[in-house]
Amino acid sequence: MSTATVPPKKVNRLGLEVLNYKGGKTTLCAGCGHNAISERIVECFYELGVDPFNIAKFSGIGCSSKSPAYFLGLSHGFNGVHGRMPAIATGAMLANHKVLGIGVTGDGDTASIGIGQFMHLVRRNLPMIYIIENNGVYGLTKGQFSATADLGSTLKTGTPNDLPPFDCCALALKWGATFVARSFSGDKKQLQAMIKAAIAHKGLSVIDVISPCVTFNDHAGSTKSYSYMKDHEQALHELDFVPHFEDITVDIPEGQVMDVPMHDGSHLRIRKLDRDFDPTDRLAALAVLEEAEKKGEVLTGVLYVNTHKPTFMELLNMGDEPLGTLPQSKTRPPRAVLDQVMEELR
Numbered sequence: 001m002s003t004a005t006v007p008p009k010k011v012n013r014l015g016l017e018v019l020n021y022k023g024g025k026t027t028l029c030a031g032c033g034h035n036a037i038s039e040r041i042v043e044c045f046y047e048l049g050v051d052p053f054n055i056a057k058f059s060g061i062g063c064s065s066k067s068p069a070y071f072l073g074l075s076h077g078f079n080g081v082h083g084r085m086p087a088i089a090t091g092a093m094l095a096n097h098k099v100l101g102i103g104v105t106g107d108g109d110t111a112s113i114g115i116g117q118f119m120h121l122v123r124r125n126l127p128m129i130y131i132i133e134n135n136g137v138y139g140l141t142k143g144q145f146s147a148t149a150d151l152g153s154t155l156k157t158g159t160p161n162d163l164p165p166f167d168c169c170a171l172a173l174k175w176g177a178t179f180v181a182r183s184f185s186g187d188k189k190q191l192q193a194m195i196k197a198a199i200a201h202k203g204l205s206v207i208d209v210i211s212p213c214v215t216f217n218d219h220a221g222s223t224k225s226y227s228y229m230k231d232h233e234q235a236l237h238e239l240d241f242v243p244h245f246e247d248i249t250v251d252i253p254e255g256q257v258m259d260v261p262m263h264d265g266s267h268l269r270i271r272k273l274d275r276d277f278d279p280t281d282r283l284a285a286l287a288v289l290e291e292a293e294k295k296g297e298v299l300t301g302v303l304y305v306n307t308h309k310p311t312f313m314e315l316l317n318m319g320d321e322p323l324g325t326l327p328q329s330k331t332r333p334p335r336a337v338l339d340q341v342m343e344e345l346r
Helices: 033-048 063-070 085-095 107-111 115-124 168-175 188-200 228-232 282-297 335-344
Strands: 054-061 076-079 098-105 129-134 179-184 205-210 233-235 237-242 257-261 266-274 296-307
Touching: 033 063, 033 129, 033 188, 033 335, 054 063, 054 085, 054 107, 054 266, 063 076, 063 098, 063 129, 063 233, 063 335, 076 098, 076 257, 085 098, 085 115, 098 296, 107 115, 107 129, 115 168, 129 188, 168 179, 168 205, 168 282, 188 205, 188 237, 188 266, 228 233, 228 296, 282 296
Parallel strands: 054 076, 054 098, 098 129, 129 205, 179 205, 233 296
Antiparallel strands: 179 296, 237 266, 257 266
C-alpha cells in the first residue's frame, strides 16, 4: 500500500486554482499573438485573486473578439456586433458598477468601424479595462490593411499602405483615458505588469498591444510582425506591480524609481531606462509618441496614469447600490407621476 501523499493544489488568495480562470480551447492560428494576451489575462486575474464571478467580458467582431472565450470562463460575457462593444459595456457597467469590466477588441473593431464608439468611451472615462489586440490587418477577411497599419508597410502580396495610421494610444491620451499603455504580445513581463495595474486602476485603462498576425501580417514588409517588433521596440522603462496585499518591496536601485500608487493601495513601480519620463504628464506622453513615430520606433510602456480624474459613474452621481438590483418601486415612476408628465405635454 502506497503511503505517498498527494501534493496540495496551488491556489490563490481566494482558494481558487488557475483552472478557474481559464476558458475554452483556442481556435485561433497557432502562434497568434492574441493567445499570448489571453494567457497573460488568465495569469494576472489568478495571481491578484480577483473573483471571476465579479468580472464582465465584452467584445465586438474579429479575431480579437473571439479571445474572451479563451479566458475567465466563469465570468459574465457579451459578444456584440462590429465596433459597438463600448456602448454595450457602458450600459452593462451603468447597470452594475460593482463588476470589473474588461473589453478585448481589435484594431479594426476600435480604429475603423468602432472609432466613434471608442472616442466616446474615452471621453467618458468609463471605469473598465480596454485591451486592443493590434495586428494592423483584418484577419477574418483575408488580411486587408486596418486603420492602424503604418504608412509604407506592405501586405503579403507586396501592396503598400498609402494611408497614415490612427495611433490608439495618442487618441486615448488626447481625449480622456486615465491609464494608457502600449506593449507587445511577446513581452510577458511588461504586459503582466500593465494588466495588473489596469485591474487596480479606477478609470478607463487603454492597453494597445501589438499582436502579430502569423497568417497575414508576419512578413518582411510588415511593421506589426514579430521580427519588426524585436528590432524596433523601444521600452520607456521597466515595470513592476506590487499588489496591496503584498509587502511593498521591489529589488530596484534607489534613486531610479517612480512609485505610482493605484486606487486599491497597489503600487506600479517604474524604473527609468535611458530617458527621463514622467507617466503622470499627459503632454510628455504625447510628445514621446510623436518622437518615436519620427524615428520609426514602437514605444512600449505605461505612457500615462491619472488617479485623480472622476470616472463616468462619479460624474453621474451613481448610488452605491447597482441600478440592476433596484426594485421597480425605485426605478419605475408611479402612475400619478406619468399622468402629470403627460398633462404637462398637452
